[in-house]
Every structure is written in C-alpha cells, then in structure tokens.
Amino acid sequence: MNFWELKTGNYSSICSGILNKTNLRITAKESMMDSTYNETSLDSLCAALAAAMGIDPPEHAAPANEALLAYLNGRKADRLFLFNPDAIAQWIYRKYPQLFTEVRNIGELELPFRTVMPSVTPVCFGTFYTGAQPEVHGIRKYEKPVIRIDTLFDAMLRAGKKCVIVALKRCSMGNIFLERDMDYYLYDSIDEVNAKAAQLILEDRHDMMAVYNGNYDSVMHKTGPESLEALSEARANSHTFATYYAMIREHWKEHQTLMGFAMDHGCHEIDGNCGSHGLDMPEDINILHTYVMV
Numbered sequence: 001m002n003f004w005e006l007k008t009g010n011y012s013s014i015c016s017g018i019l020n021k022t023n024l025r026i027t028a029k030e031s032m033m034d035s036t037y038n039e040t041s042l043d044s045l046c047a048a049l050a051a052a053m054g055i056d057p058p059e060h061a062a063p064a065n066e067a068l069l070a071y072l073n074g075r076k077a078d079r080l081f082l083f084n085p086d087a088i089a090q091w092i093y094r095k096y097p098q099l100f101t102e103v104r105n106i107g108e109l110e111l112p113f114r115t116v117m118p119s120v121t122p123v124c125f126g127t128f129y130t131g132a133q134p135e136v137h138g139i140r141k142y143e144k145p146v147i148r149i150d151t152l153f154d155a156m157l158r159a160g161k162k163c164v165i166v167a168l169k170r171c172s173m174g175n176i177f178l179e180r181d182m183d184y185y186l187y188d189s190i191d192e193v194n195a196k197a198a199q200l201i202l203e204d205r206h207d208m209m210a211v212y213n214g215n216y217d218s219v220m221h222k223t224g225p226e227s228l229e230a231l232s233e234a235r236a237n238s239h240t241f242a243t244y245y246a247m248i249r250e251h252w253k254e255h256q257t258l259m260g261f262a263m264d265h266g267c268h269e270i271d272g273n274c275g276s277h278g279l280d281m282p283e284d285i286n287i288l289h290t291y292v293m294v
C-alpha cells in the first residue's frame with residue numbers, strides 16, 4: 001500500500017494509517033488550514049474514473065488523478081456508482097466526523113480536491129463530469145444549459161456502457177447532461193430520487209449511476225452550514241450512501257464497482273444565519289471525496 005505525504009499550508013507530515021481505521025487513507029495535500037487551498041484540481045477526477053472503467057477519458061479531460069490511480073493499482077471496475085451530495089464542505093466533513101461515520105467506515109480512499117470557480121453547482125459538476133475547466137465546458141455562472149462538450153457519460157456510452165442519472169427535476173445534475181442516449185429519472189423530492197436509485201440497483205442494468213442528493217445544500221442555504229437542520233441532512237447523506245453500499249455488495253456481486261461519495265463544492269456561513277457558496281475561499285473550494293472498490 002502506498003501512503004501519501006500530507007502537506008498543508010504551514011507544515012508537512014507523513015500520514016500513515018490515518019484516523020481511526022486502518023484501511024482509510026488520506027492522499028496527498030489536503031489543506032488543514034482554513035486559509036489555504038487543496039492542491040489537486042477537481043478536473044483530475046474524470047480521467048481517473050474513466051481509467052478505473054478501462055475506457056478512454058472524455059476529450060477535454062485533464063490528466064488522471066494520480067492518487068486514485070494508485071489506489072486502483074491496476075484494478076479495473078466494470079461499474080461506477082457516484083453519489084453526489086451537494087455542498088458538503090471539507091471543513092464540515094472534518095469538523096463533524098461523527099456525522100459521516102458510515103462514509104468513513106466504508107471508504108478506502110479520501111481524495112481532497114480544489115473545486116472550480118465560481119463554486120456553484122452547475123459549474124462544478126460540469127468540471128466533475130467533463131474533466132475540463134469551466135471556460136472549456138462552457139458553464140461559468142449559475143445557469144443550467146446542456147453541456148455540449150464530451151463528458152464521462154459520452155465516453156461511457158461510446159464504450160457501450162449504460163448510464164443513468166437520478167436527480168431532482170430542477171437541479172443542475174438533472175439538466176446539464178441531458179440529451180444523451182441514456183436514462184434519466186428526475187423527481188421533485190430526495191426521497192423519490194433515493195427510492196428510484198435503490199430500485200435501479202436491484203434491477204442491475206446500468207454500468208454507471210450518478211445519484212444526486214441536494215438536501216444539505218437546500219437546507220444549508222436557509223439555516224446555515226452548521227445548523228442542526230443542515231447537519232441532519234448531511235447525516236442523512238452518509239446513511240444513504242451506506243444503504244447503497246450495502247445494496248451493491250449484495251446485488252452486484254458479479255461486478256467490481258467503484259463507489260464514490262463525491263460532492264461538487266463546499267459552503268460558508270453568511271449574515272442572517274444563512275449559508276452560501278460561489279466564492280473563491282477555502283470553505284467553498286475545498287472538498288473531500290471518498291472512494292471504495294466494492
């Protein structure tokens with residue numbers, strides 16, 4: 001096993017083992033300071049996910065994330081399940097680890113990323129699923145046009161794989177990747193999204209699933225990132241991920257599935273006990289993904 005050097009803005013140290021379990025590894029250069037940024041851009045994720053699936057990356061994707069490749073260590077997945085909880089900031093994840101017990105117990109790899117600017121949902125998920133910077137994928141503010149450049153969904157479809165997005169009707173994930181020859185299940189509530197995703201796991205007919213949960217984001221905007229109401233939604237995201245993990249272990253036994261707890265951007269508190277994001281500040285930019293091969 002490779003252990004990666006953890007460097008921060010003010011000090012560096014070698015992390016091994018990490019946290020309170022033996023198989024969860026922090027990889028490389030997560031900022032531990034509120035004032036500094038993670039080093040690795042979110043644009044490196046997409047090509048690494050493609051590599052995990054043994055397919056060519058999307059046309060404009062940045063070079064593949066080395067930490068994820070090292071974790072894979074040559075192993076290939078034939079399934080990809082990405083759970084996308086909106087706006088879970090790295091600082092929230094680190095400050096309230098007890099809310100994410102399931103993700104930390106399940107996960108084998110933590111990937112700190114620096115998301116893109118402006119740190120709003122369609123811009124960040126645009127980069128997440130294309131591997132390209134906003135000026136290349138074309139969404140540079142809060143708007144939800146269909147992305148026309150090559151995406152991970154297109155790359156998967158070219159390789160003959162079946163893809164599905166399960167998301168809210170009006171959210172970015174439910175709009176910016178439309179018009180591909182794949183399945184979309186779009187609903188008005190998170191509960192419907194998660195019920196459908198569970199059904200699709202049982203039906204066992206998609207090679208790539210992207211499941212969007214925007215409940216932390218929507219509550220955080222109204223009551224603040226650290227309100228009981230918002231943190232309860234973050235807690236729910238961890239439980240939901242654990243449920244999918246249990247289902248995939250049981251029902252996709254014939255497959256190697258790479259699973260990710262993978263958000264778009266972080267958040268910060270603003271006046272009036274509300275929450276926001278979109279700015280060039282570590283609270284909004286630093287995120288921490290968790291992956292496991294099932």
Ligand SMILES: [Zn+2]
Binds near residue numbers: 217
């Ligand atoms: Zn978002």
